[in-house]
Amino acid sequence: MRYRDENSNLRAHISSLRWLATLLALIIAGLGYGWHHAKEAVRIHIPPDLRTGAVIKAEDAQPAHIYAFANTVFQQANHWDNGQDDYGQQLFRVSPYLTPPFIDSLKADMALRGKNGELSGRTRTIQPLSGQGFEERRVVILSDDSWLVWLDYNIREYVKSIEVKNVSIRYPIRVVRYDIDRDANPWGLALDGYENDGPKTLNARQPLPELPKPVPQQETP
Numbered sequence: 001m002r003y004r005d006e007n008s009n010l011r012a013h014i015s016s017l018r019w020l021a022t023l024l025a026l027i028i029a030g031l032g033y034g035w036h037h038a039k040e041a042v043r044i045h046i047p048p049d050l051r052t053g054a055v056i057k058a059e060d061a062q063p064a065h066i067y068a069f070a071n072t073v074f075q076q077a078n079h080w081d082n083g084q085d086d087y088g089q090q091l092f093r094v095s096p097y098l099t100p101p102f103i104d105s106l107k108a109d110m111a112l113r114g115k116n117g118e119l120s121g122r123t124r125t126i127q128p129l130s131g132q133g134f135e136e137r138r139v140v141i142l143s144d145d146s147w148l149v150w151l152d153y154n155i156r157e158y159v160k161s162i163e164v165k166n167v168s169i170r171y172p173i174r175v176v177r178y179d180i181d182r183d184a185n186p187w188g189l190a191l192d193g194y195e196n197d198g199p200k201t202l203n204a205r206q207p208l209p210e211l212p213k214p215v216p217q218q219e220t221p
Contacts, residue, residue: 061177061189063139063147069189070149070173071128073097077106078126078155083119096184099176099192123158129168129202145177148195152202168202 077094080086087110095103113119132152140148151173157165171194178190 061147063136064134065187066139066147066175066189067134067149069097069187070175070191071134071151073191074151074171074173075126075153078124078153080119080122080124083113083122083124087113087119096180097178097187097190099178099190102191102193105193118157121159122164125156125158126153128152129154142174146192147175149173149175170200170202172196172198 073094077090077098080090091098091103091106091110098106110119129152138150140150142148149172151171152168153171154168155165156163174192174195175189176192177188178185179188180190182188
């Protein structure tokens with residue numbers, strides 16, 4: 001009888017070990033799956049001024065970064081040595097940083113300029129208006145994934161070194177999060193078009209108008 005009891009205890013112990021081994025195998029498999037599918041890189045936007053400290057969340061873009069992104073990409077798209085050759089090349093170069101609808105809009109603009117003879121042999125320069133760099137009020141949060149950036153530029157165009165255009169324009173640019181290959185677009189952001197009523201010409205002889213305060217868009221339920 002004692003032998004049978006010990007044999008039963010041994011079988012029960014072996015059965016418990018089997019269940020434990022199975023549980024450990026499942027846990028290890030789950031950890032392996034999670035490790036395999038974990039992000040290889042996390043995008044972190046660090047504020048430019050850390051003197052007062054900062055709490056930073058992954059993928060949390062700061063206003064300064066949103067402004068810098070919009071400013072950099074928009075200038076690159078609008079700088080040409082010869083508009084007929086360079087405008088399309090510039091759009092292709094910055095296309096990973098533009099949403100498809102905005103690319104289509106800029107291509108339509110390029111076609112219209114070409115039809116009106118505003119590209120061939122024409123050089124365009126673009127630079128921010130003096131004293132109109134980054135300010136917090138120039139970046140408006142529309143939602144968790146979209147922002148409105150106000151950019152003020154002076155644009156000059158030349159044909160054979162003769163100035164044919166000198167104008168100051170305020171551009172309301174919409175920036176959105178953009179899920180795309182990190183190698184192509186490390187920012188994870190894209191220009192998505194113009195907000196409000198689009199670009200407005202500024203009168204250089206008058207003080208700059210105050211920046212509007214648009215109502216943030218509501219998320220679709």
